[in-house]
Amino acid sequence: MLLHFADANKNFNDSFFIILGVPFDGTSSYRHGSKFAPDEIRKASYNLESYLLEHKISLSDLPIHDMGNIGTLDEFGNVKDVIDSVYAAMQSIFPDKFPIMLGGEHSITIGAARALKNLNAGIIFIDAHGDFRDEYLGNKYSHACTARRAHEILDGKIISLGIRSVSQEEVEDAEKLNYEWIDTYTFHKLGWIGAIKKALEILDTDKIYLSIDIDGIDPAYAPGTGTPEFFGLSPMDVKSIINFLAPNLIGADITEVCPPYDNGNTSVLASRLVQEIIAAKWNTMEDKFI
Secondary structure, eight states: OOOOOTTOBSOSTTOSEEEEEEOOOTTOSSSOOGGGHHHHHHHHHTTSOSEETTTTEEGGGSOEEEEEESSOTTTOOOHHHHHHHHHHHHHHHTTTSEEEEEESSGGGHHHHHHHHGGGTOEEEEEOSBOOOOSOBTTBTTSGGGHHHHHHHHTTTOEEEEEEOBOOHHHHHHHHHHTOOEEEHHHHHHHHHHHHHHHHHHHHOOSOEEEEEEGGGBOTTTOOOBSSOOSSOBOHHHHHHHHHHHGGGEEEEEEEOBOGGGOOSHHHHHHHHHHHHHHHHHHTTOSSOOO
């Protein structure tokens, strides 16, 4: 049985929001199991109301399609093949539709970055980790290298929020390559609105792809992740950022949910964030997709 996100009932051609899953965790370096996340996030969506109180909208009325997973749990062995597959899928969605990708580990965002290359877009990462290593365990496409590869692909048009775990090598390389982040300590001093305004000023582009590594949110709220780090953002911080960015968003992903280490809350949170992205974006669109 093919599992779809709740309320994603329209066909591809008639939809604006396109959900796709990437069940891959081949470079995970601590807790494995994020390959199970796309379908667990989908399962959780059936326990959420279709109507979103703040946005005053029912997702059942919106043009949403779930195209299923790219590959199967056991199909992918090589991260470069996964990235190529994500790139091809994103190319079929951009620029007319709005992709929401469910990971899987964070390396899949490298494929999205390749698809953003010709759109004059930038990426805002919400992440606990720098992910700016040139390589990790001999692999340049590891989940620990995602921001570094995206920085190269998009000529520096990326920024990360909520970072609180980096290597000395990443700090030194970031300074050399002018990669800027807003660490979690600065984020909490500025507040979410001060932090996101600063991020947009640095990024200097009006087309934004939002990449949410669930470990950017504090593990008190999202324990089911591969590499948990405390002192993170709250779900309300992230929700507020989504609302603020909505007019400029052209796509998003949610990665690093790890169901084997979850109590169920993390998958529910990821599912709710998908709903929030859809509703917030829809309510800022002057020309509705028909």
